[in-house]
Amino acid sequence: MIGLAACLALVVVGVRLHRAVRAERRTRRALRRLCAGHPADTELIVAASAVPRACAVPGRPGRILVTSAMLGALGPAERRALLAHERAHLAHRHDVLVTAATLAAAADPLLCPVRSTVVYLVERWADERAAAVVGDRRTTAHALARAALTAQRGGAVCALHFADRAVTRRIAALQAAPQPSLGSAALAVLALSTLPPLLAADATGDLFRLLTGAPL
Numbered sequence: 001m002i003g004l005a006a007c008l009a010l011v012v013v014g015v016r017l018h019r020a021v022r023a024e025r026r027t028r029r030a031l032r033r034l035c036a037g038h039p040a041d042t043e044l045i046v047a048a049s050a051v052p053r054a055c056a057v058p059g060r061p062g063r064i065l066v067t068s069a070m071l072g073a074l075g076p077a078e079r080r081a082l083l084a085h086e087r088a089h090l091a092h093r094h095d096v097l098v099t100a101a102t103l104a105a106a107a108d109p110l111l112c113p114v115r116s117t118v119v120y121l122v123e124r125w126a127d128e129r130a131a132a133v134v135g136d137r138r139t140t141a142h143a144l145a146r147a148a149l150t151a152q153r154g155g156a157v158c159a160l161h162f163a164d165r166a167v168t169r170r171i172a173a174l175q176a177a178p179q180p181s182l183g184s185a186a187l188a189v190l191a192l193s194t195l196p197p198l199l200a201a202d203a204t205g206d207l208f209r210l211l212t213g214a215p216l
Contacts, residue, residue, distance in 0.1 A: 013107050020106035024099055031057045034065055044083065046071065052150040054082055062090035073150040078143035081130045085140075088129035094122040120166045127170055128178055141174035 035045050035057055042063070049067040057063040064086040071079060089095065101118040105111045131140040148167050 016106045017103060020103055024102065028058070031055070031065065032059060035063045038063075052147070054086060054147070056086040056089035056095070058090065058093070058095040064090070070147065070150065074143060074146060077134060077136070077139045078146060081134045081140040081143035082147065084130035084133035085126045087133075088126040089122070092122075092125065092129075094126065097122055120169075123166070124170060124173060127174055131174060131178070137174050137178075141171045144174065145171055 034047065038045055040061060043061070045063055045065050047065060047067045050069050051067055052070040052073055054064070054066040054070050057065050064083060066082070066086075070082070074082060098115075098119055101111075101115040105115040127140060127144065130143075131137045134140055144167065
């Protein structure tokens with residue numbers, strides 16, 4: 001019975017991971033299709049759309065996809081902050097961190113809060129980079145607040161990742177002193193989150209081999 005339960009647990013984890021990987025691939029393919037047809041050296045792609053949205057599209061090359069509705073809602077300095085935020089996501093490969101946290105949460109649903117923490121930290125990381133590029137933390141905070149209000153009215157969830165409840169914390173953080181080592185914090189949280197599923201998988205494998213008589 002214990003061996004059967006272990007096998008079933010592994011199957012469930014495998015199915016959840018497979019679904020998470022498929023969802024990630026679908027999202028990336030959809031974003032790449034929106035960027036198709038543009039020259040390889042085109043970083044910024046502006047889509048004519050009434051839906052306010054902006055996001056970094058990882059790949060080679062990485063792209064920044066912004067809709068005309070989002071650009072129209074921001075002033076010149078706020079647009080600079082928006083683009084600097086998305087460039088930070090591309091430059092520091094934040095997609096890798098978020099994807100790793102997503103897969104860890106898929107393997108163990110108890111790690112969903114850890115994924116949320118990693119997402120928050122990489123967004124704060126990009127906020128700080130944007131503030132450094134713009135040279136004005138208040139302007140960056142205003143850009144985040146205005147983009148959040150615009151996206152809420154338009155039903156968008158992608159731009160600056162501000163559809164979550166952490167947006168007020170991010171705005172407050174931008175109005176305070178800079179916080180160093182956000183990247184290290186995100187990596188540390190992710191590393192700690194991967195230990196439980198790895199240890200559980202190793203223990204389950206040992207148990208299965210023990211029950212089946214296979215060499216450890």
